Amino acid sequence: MPDDEGHPAVEEIELGAVLAALADPLRRRVVRELARAPEGTARTCSSFALPVSKATVTHHFRALREAGLIRQVDRGNSRMARLRRADIERRFPGLLAIVAAEDAD
Amino acid sequence: MPDDEGHPAVEEIELGAVLAALADPLRRRVVRELARAPEGTARTCSSFALPVSKATVTHHFRALREAGLIRQVDRGNSRMARLRRADIERRFPGLLAIVAAEDAD
C-alpha cells in the first residue's frame, strides 16, 4: 500500500518535505503536542484550537499528512489525526524528540 | 558576545529558523557536506559549486549564518564557512546526524 489518500509510505517520506512542514510554527505546535502525548493518541483537527480559520487548519493538516508526519482517518463525522511516530523515528531518529523539546510559547 | 556580524549566540538559535534554513535543498546540501567533513573543516562559499549565481549563493549562506548553522570568518580575500557543530548539537541533539544521513542526489 504505497499511498492511501495522500499518506506517503514510510520509505516515501522525504526529509525536505518533513522539514518544510515543521518550519511552520502552527504545524510544529501540532506535532509537538502529539509527540508529548501518549503513544497512539488521536485528536481532531479542531481540538488544537489553532488561532486561524477552519480553512487554514485544513491546509496545515494537509501539509502534515502529505509530508508523512500524521495519519488522518475518518471516524464518522470528524477526522482523527495520529502522529506517525514509529515511521518518523525510523526514517529520522531523534527528530521528534527535538520538536517535542521545543519551548512552547 | 551575543551577536557578531549576524551570527546568533548559541542560546539565540531558534528551531524555527534552523528548520526553515534546512528546508531548502541547496542549503541542506551545504550543511550535509560540512557535517560529513572532519570537525573544524572550513570551506569557501564557492567551493560547493552550487548550481546558482553568485548572488544567490550569498543569499543562501546568509540564511545559514543568520539561522546559526554556520559561522563565517573573513580570511583576507575570501570568507571561510565552518559548521557550528557543537552549538547545534547542544541545542538540537541529533539534528545534524539526520541531515548528514540524507541521500545525496
Add this chain to the structure above:
DNA sequence: CAGCAGGTACGACGGATCTCGTACCTGCGG
C-alpha cells in the same frame, strides 16, 4: 426534518522567498 458542528474545496490576496543581473568592494598575482 432542521440545524449545527467538523472538514473539505476553491479562489483570492499579500507577504515571503528564490532567483537573477548589475554594480561595487577587496586582496592577490602578474
Add this chain to the structure above:
DNA sequence: CCGCAGGTACGAGATCCGTCGTACCTGCTG
C-alpha cells in the same frame, strides 16, 4: 598598476506559502 576571483548590496521578477471567505458535504442531535 591592472586585472581577476571571491563576495556583498541592491533592486527586480516569478513563484510559493499562509491566510481568509464562501460554498458545500456529512453525520449527529434535538
